[in-house]
Amino acid sequence: MKLLTRLLGAGTRGRRGATMGHPALALVCRLALAAIFLYAGVPKVARPQLFLVAVRGYLLLPDAAVPIFTVVLPAVEVLAGALLLLGIWVRPSAAVIAGLTAMFLIAIGSAIARGIDIECGCFAGQTSRVGWSLILRDAAMLVALVPVLAARRHWLCLCPGSGGAGSSHKSALQTPQGGTE
Amino acid sequence: MRFSPGLRRPCGGGLAKNDSEGPVFREWIATCAKAALIVAAGAALGLGVNAVSPRGIPLRPMTLPTDFPPPNGAPLTDGYITLDFVAAIAADPGAQKDTVLIDARAAHEYQDGHIPHAINIPLTDFLAGRPARLGQIPRDRLIIVYCEDPDCGASVTAAEQLRLYGYPRENVRVFTGGFPAWVQAGMEVAFD
Secondary structure: OHHHHHHHHOOOOOHHHHHHOOHHHHHHHHHHHHHHHHHHHHHHHHOHHHHHHHHHHOOOOOHHHHHHHHHHHHHHHHHHHHHHHHOOOHHHHHHHHHHHHHHHHHHHHHHHHHOOOOEOOOOOOOOOEOOHHHHHHHHHHHHHHHHHHHOOOOOOOOOOOOOOOOOOHHHHHHOOOOOOO | OOOOOOOOOOOOHHHHHHHHHHHHHHHHHHHHHHHHHHHHHHHHHHHHHHHHOOOOOOOOOOOOOOOOOOOOOOOOOOOEEOHHHHHHHHOOHHHHHOEEEEEOOOHHHHHOOEOOOOEEOOHHHHHOOOOHHHHHOOOOOEEEEEOOOOOOOHHHHHHHHHHHOOOOHHHEEEEOOHHHHHHHOOOOOEOO
16 A cells, blocks of 8 residues: 555655656556547447447346446446546546456456356447457556556646646645645 | 755654655545546436437336236236237237247257247347347337246347347337246247
8 A cells, every 4th residue: 555655646756656657658648548438438328239238248237237337337438538638637537447447357357257258348349259358458558547647747638736636745735635626 | 764954844753654645645535536426427427318319228127027927918018928929929820920939048949949930049149249130020020039937037138139229119028938838838849
């Protein structure tokens, strides 16, 4: 926990944190993740029928929860992706995307463990079966989230105080909620 | 850490530790709260879009009636039909033309015996996407789906999928008794 705090929370003070949270690296990762989640989410919001079949294929949720999950998940993907793209509430939206990616990892991992051969449902219009390559892809997305979460400053950002903690340590001490949010 | 004249610290290591870690944890609590807000807003957005979208999906799945078999007198209520109705169709060549029977069980179960004229589209085919055989089924037909027993669920899931693929709600029915009810009633079984 301390390591995590040093790595992510105290980015500008520790050398390691400063490297991980460099605004340029954070920007590249942020835009890439935002693009991925918008690309994944928008078609699913537009055509939930296909995604419904994919969700049901995982056989993880009770029948009654499947349609609600099918409708809610893509919208959360789109909202978090859009906030990340615009640079509003960067850290909270990155945290949401981290949670989603972790959930995908668990779902895909459980499908592999149970030996069921199903459509991933990751991107509409693409047929990719659940397998280890998807585990690697999701793990890579989690790694890409680290610089976004660690950064104290963000370039090309609509809200300078975003990121959940203000843009500097000083502001974090004064207003833990973070500047203008 | 050695004392550095350039580093401003209030007084005492313990206090300094609290001073530096407290805000960090408060930041993370605030971050989590905002993340929860994003999820809640996303959920509201998704439900709202689904409600107004012409391609929205029904949020309440079909559920099997608890009082199986259903009360007599209304064979076509709530998406379910009884053995009598299926038997009446099977006995009437005219009605057969307007009706499609879908056996949603696995292929080997279908080969071991099925209702005459039923076609086999296993549930796994529905779960893998739109089954190709749906292309041969006109949308104005009455579609009756059955599986192994009232609790197997495959017929209900397949019926839901058919509705999602554009088959009118009133045309898609589930024969809840399934193949065992058919056999128990002494009806003809096909093996083709």
